[in-house]
Amino acid sequence: MTTITLLDSAVARAPGPVNAHSHAFHRVLRGRTHRERGSFWTWREQMYAAASALTPDGYERLATAVFAEMVVSGWTAVGEFHYVHHQPGGQSYPGHDMERALARAAAAAGIRLVLLDTCYLSGGIGAPLEPAQTRFSDGDAQSWINRVHSLRDALGQEAGELVTVGAAIHSVRAVPRDQLDVIAAELDSDMPLHVHLSEQEAENKACLEAYGVTPTGLLEQSGLLTPRLSAVHATHLTADDIALLGERKVSIVMCPTTEADLGDGIGPARALSDAGAIIALGSDQHAVLDPFLEMRALEHHERLGAHLRGRFTPEEITSAAVDGGRRSLGLQDCDDQILVRLDTIRTAGSDVDQLPLTATAADIFEVRIAGTTVARDGVHTTLGDPGRLYADALQKFSL
Numbered sequence: 001m002t003t004i005t006l007l008d009s010a011v012a013r014a015p016g017p018v019n020a021h022s023h024a025f026h027r028v029l030r031g032r033t034h035r036e037r038g039s040f041w042t043w044r045e046q047m048y049a050a051a052s053a054l055t056p057d058g059y060e061r062l063a064t065a066v067f068a069e070m071v072v073s074g075w076t077a078v079g080e081f082h083y084v085h086h087q088p089g090g091q092s093y094p095g096h097d098m099e100r101a102l103a104r105a106a107a108a109a110g111i112r113l114v115l116l117d118t119c120y121l122s123g124g125i126g127a128p129l130e131p132a133q134t135r136f137s138d139g140d141a142q143s144w145i146n147r148v149h150s151l152r153d154a155l156g157q158e159a160g161e162l163v164t165v166g167a168a169i170h171s172v173r174a175v176p177r178d179q180l181d182v183i184a185a186e187l188d189s190d191m192p193l194h195v196h197l198s199e200q201e202a203e204n205k206a207c208l209e210a211y212g213v214t215p216t217g218l219l220e221q222s223g224l225l226t227p228r229l230s231a232v233h234a235t236h237l238t239a240d241d242i243a244l245l246g247e248r249k250v251s252i253v254m255c256p257t258t259e260a261d262l263g264d265g266i267g268p269a270r271a272l273s274d275a276g277a278i279i280a281l282g283s284d285q286h287a288v289l290d291p292f293l294e295m296r297a298l299e300h301h302e303r304l305g306a307h308l309r310g311r312f313t314p315e316e317i318t319s320a321a322v323d324g325g326r327r328s329l330g331l332q333d334c335d336d337q338i339l340v341r342l343d344t345i346r347t348a349g350s351d352v353d354q355l356p357l358t359a360t361a362a363d364i365f366e367v368r369i370a371g372t373t374v375a376r377d378g379v380h381t382t383l384g385d386p387g388r389l390y391a392d393a394l395q396k397f398s399l
Helices: 024-029 040-052 056-073 097-109 131-136 141-156 177-186 201-211 215-221 239-247 256-261 269-275 291-306 314-329 352-357 386-396
Strands: 005-008 011-015 018-022 077-082 112-119 163-169 193-197 229-233 251-254 278-281 337-341 364-369 372-376
Touching: 011 314, 011 352, 018 056, 018 229, 018 251, 018 278, 018 314, 024 040, 024 056, 040 131, 056 097, 056 364, 056 372, 056 386, 077 097, 077 163, 077 193, 077 314, 097 112, 097 141, 097 163, 112 141, 141 163, 141 177, 177 215, 193 215, 201 215, 215 239, 239 269, 251 269, 251 314, 256 291, 269 278, 269 291, 278 291, 278 314, 291 314, 291 352, 314 352
Parallel strands: 018 077, 077 112, 112 163, 163 193, 193 229, 229 251, 251 278
Antiparallel strands: 005 011, 011 337, 337 364, 364 372
8 A cells, every 4th residue: 555654744745646537628617617507517518629729839838827827836758648639620741740749748847648649530429429529539449449549659759758658548438349349459458547437317318218227337348347447436336337337447537626616416426436346536527726736626525425433444545546646557667655744734743644635736845746846836847837837828818
């Protein structure tokens, strides 16, 4: 089990948290979606508007700011669930332009990036793509697989050791059943594979009506429920789903601050862990970027649902943020670290192992990735204040 260790009376050393689920461009929406009531589905329309405005140059600037904020907040690695592949209207860029922009942004920020290139083929089960979704699609799964393998070869030659390529299925809403079978058969087996799973009850209902099984059951039928799979959110599951995900040793990426922000619901994290699934954490739409707040919210959501305290031990919470994330992204060999102050108004008096329940990103003194100090006291060592980067990047977007 991953542990936090005391260096001296004022500083503790912790293994670097891993952000296993990110959509960098969603950061555009922070503080801009709260004027009225709504749901995930109304929020999604604002998200599509942001996606439609992305260009390779603008995305590089935005993602550089996002990744820099992640680093100064204590995240040392990120799984970027990326589906804005093509130009508006669906025309291809000449050379993986959007993906290269993300890789350059991660290199500038000094964060480990696993670029989870995402298959996105339909606008819903049995539904055509909406106009805003056309730039997400490669047409069919085989074309997507060919592009992913090409991307891995291209980035492997230029991106450096901190950037690797994985894969993702957007959801069973966005990838038809026959195309899931192609992915299971043709995608390189050594690549991490992620999927949004049962984030919304409407997804479950549509899947049951179309296929007679839950989304978890559909992935099982396609042979995709394996230990390399990471299921993101997994909020609305049946008891059979939980048992199956646990039996197959699937990673479950909980994104508590996003699930709260969107009103999605509280996922059965404790039950999934007890069944044998591996819990990891992500910040998803970046309503906040703070690994300690994701850790804390994992436990607090469980307490609210169960009316009990101590659903996860502090050690289990830390392990979700570190070991679970590393496993989800295939980064088991990294040894990144953060140093946390023990003498702040939040952490003074805390037992070291209980820092996930008291600290915030503001208490992080130093962040070390691949042996290099990349942030100290909330400032990036080469990029400076991420707020300055946002001031430039966000002016390109209006909602």
